[in-house]
Amino acid sequence: xxxxxxxxxxxxxxxxxxxxxxxxxxxxxxxxxxxxxxxxxxxxxxxxxxxxxxxxxxxxxxxxxxxxxxxxxxxxxxxxxxxxxxxxxxxxxxxxxxxxxxxxxxxxxxxxxxxxxxxxxxxxxxxxxxxxxxxxxxxxxxxxxxxxxxxxxxxxxxxxxxxxxxxxxxxxxxxxxxxxxxxxxxxxxxxxxxxxxxxxxxxxxxxxxxxxxxxxxxxxxxxxxxxxxxxxxxxxxxxxxxxxxxxxxxxxxxxxxxxxxxxxxxxxxxxxxxxxxxxxxxxxxxxxxxxxxxxxxxxxxxxxxxxxxxxxxxxxxxxxxxxxxxxxxxxxxxxxxxxxxxxxxxxxxxxxxxxxxxxxxxxxxxxxxxxxxxxxxxxxxxxxxxxxxxxxxxxxxxxxxxxxxxxxxxxxxxxxxxxxxxxxxxxxxxxxxxxxxxxxxxxxxxxxxxxxxxxxxxxxxxxxxx
Numbered sequence: 031x032x033x034x035x036x037x038x039x040x041x042x043x044x045x046x047x048x049x050x051x052x053x054x055x056x057x058x059x060x061x062x063x064x065x066x067x068x069x070x071x072x073x074x075x076x077x078x079x080x081x082x083x084x085x086x087x088x089x090x091x092x093x094x095x096x097x098x099x100x101x102x103x104x105x106x107x108x109x110x111x112x113x114x115x116x117x118x119x120x121x122x123x124x125x126x127x128x129x130x131x132x133x134x135x136x137x138x139x140x141x142x143x144x145x146x147x148x149x150x151x152x153x154x155x156x157x158x159x160x161x162x163x164x165x166x167x168x169x170x171x172x173x174x175x176x177x178x179x180x181x182x183x184x185x186x187x188x189x190x191x192x193x194x195x196x197x198x199x200x201x202x203x204x205x206x207x208x209x210x211x212x213x214x215x216x217x218x219x220x221x222x223x224x225x226x227x228x229x230x231x232x233x234x235x236x237x238x239x240x241x242x243x244x245x246x247x248x249x250x251x252x253x254x255x256x257x258x259x260x261x262x263x264x265x266x267x268x269x270x271x272x273x274x275x276x277x278x279x280x281x282x283x284x285x286x287x288x289x290x291x292x293x294x295x296x297x298x299x300x301x302x303x304x305x306x307x308x309x310x311x312x313x314x315x316x317x318x319x320x321x322x323x324x325x326x327x328x329x330x331x332x333x334x335x336x337x338x339x340x341x342x343x344x345x346x347x348x349x350x351x352x353x354x355x356x357x358x359x360x361x362x363x364x365x366x367x368x369x370x371x372x373x374x375x376x377x378x379x380x381x382x383x384x385x386x387x388x389x390x391x392x393x394x395x396x397x398x399x400x401x402x403x404x405x406x407x408x409x410x411x412x413x414x415x416x417x418x419x420x421x422x423x424x425x426x427x428x429x430x431x432x433x434x435x436x437x438x439x440x441x442x443x444x445x446x447x448x449x450x451x452x453x454x455x456x457x458x459x460x461x462x463x464x465x466x467x468x469x470x471x472x473x474x475x476x477x478x479x480x481x482x483x484x485x486x487x488x489x490x491x492x493x494x495x496x
Contacts, residue, residue: 054184054185055184055187055188056284056287056288059284060346062191062192063345063347065203066195066203066204066207068275068349069272069274070204070273070277071281072274072277072279072280073268073273073277074207075283076141076265076276077146077150078261079262079264081157082260084150084154085154085157085161086250086253086254086257087121087125087154087250087254088122088154089118089121089158089159089161089162090247090250091246091252091253092114092118092246093164093165094249095242095246096110096111096162096166096169097165097301097302097378103238107166108226108230109230109233109235109238110241110242111166111226112226112229112233113230113233113235113238113239114162115159115232117239118158118159122151122152126148126152129148129151130148133147141273149208149212152212152215152216153211153212153215156215156219157215159222159223160179160183163179163222163226164176164179164298166226169302182218183214183218186210190214191207191210194206194207194209194210248384248387249387250387251387251390252386252390252391254394255390255391255395256390256394258398259394259417259421262394263401263413263414263416266401267405267413275409277350278346278349278353279353279413281342281345281350281353282350282353282356282360282414283360285334285338285341285342285345285360285361286364289327289330289334289361292327292330293327293364296323296327297368297371300371300375301375301378304375305379308375308376308436313438317439317441317442320372320440320441323372324368324441324446324449325445325484326482328365328452329485330478330482331361331362331364332452332456332474332481333474334361335358335361335362335456335457335460335474336456336460336470336471336473336474337471338357338358339357339464341357342354352411355414356411356413356414358460359414359415359418360414362453363418365449366418366421366422370424372440372441373432373441374386375440376435376436376440377432380435380436385435386431389428390424390428392423393423393424397420400416400420401417404416429441429443429446456473456477459473460473
């Protein structure tokens, strides 16, 4: 019972932390979208997309090994983490040298200036260090530490960026925005390294490096494939259509932040709780919680789809109005990703990282191919639907892989089918009645609200019986 209460408290803490990180960014988005042009907004979104790729390369997905390392090197996890940071620093230096030496082709490929490329490498290193920190403290359910860092990250990110964009970088707001997020991330990464080194001196330990790299190596292509699946559509739109179209597309994608806040926080606490329950072979308990969480999240996705056109206007104004036609499939992406996050701990638990990579790699390649075909033929809006199709294939593959390696379905297939039948009916209705707000809201209230209420009451009942 104590472990369950600890997991519940941690889940609430991580939710608050994610609201601070992503919620504040979401609420201040109308400010940035009005200071920046659609072209600037597109350039910033492309910067973040490349950052997601470099983040994986710098960190080599080593953070994913921490939970298993905590079992393999009991009472030495701080020494393990501190030693891993030396790999991060080495990779950072190598990448920085590569950017300077190969600046001309990189500028041509990314459409980013040399100064933005340098900031890109710095920010990706800082993001990797912060992820390592969050994973380390999650095994202790130390959500308060997460909250402190999240608050600093949110306030610094928004505050410094706005200060730069309205003063010294008024003529180049995109550089001001990038500088703001990078300086904030650098200060936090500096604190995190100090925290790690205070707990354990950084020493290159061959046993730790070998374990971490062996565990994480198959996850690197998985991580890059995940980024390609989630972000490459923006890069392709920027290259094949325009930076302005990438900006409109990216702003619509920000609606997913609302669901990502819940998804990321639940995933953090869920993974630790899943490991505990799987270790005790409590499969039924895992399945009950997985179905309930998925049903609750379904209600949230339905509500968000229903109000998405109004949110687009609120966040970006008329310049981004066309984003309402891509928002709904992108929200469904977030729901698919939530289901993936509920299922995939079973693959990590069995240490079958090669299978994780295989499923994600296939979905990423499929996404790139379909994006290229349909963006060329139908324009940037097609990317939302091709990406959704790729995400659905991604989920199906991981359901199959999870069943194979774990021996049981985390979420029974019939429930998954039920969830998507409901979501498909609602989303088609929202698209058909896009310009009829009354009917859209009626669909949302009649279907979405009862699902949320039922899920909450069911959860309370389940909690009382455990």
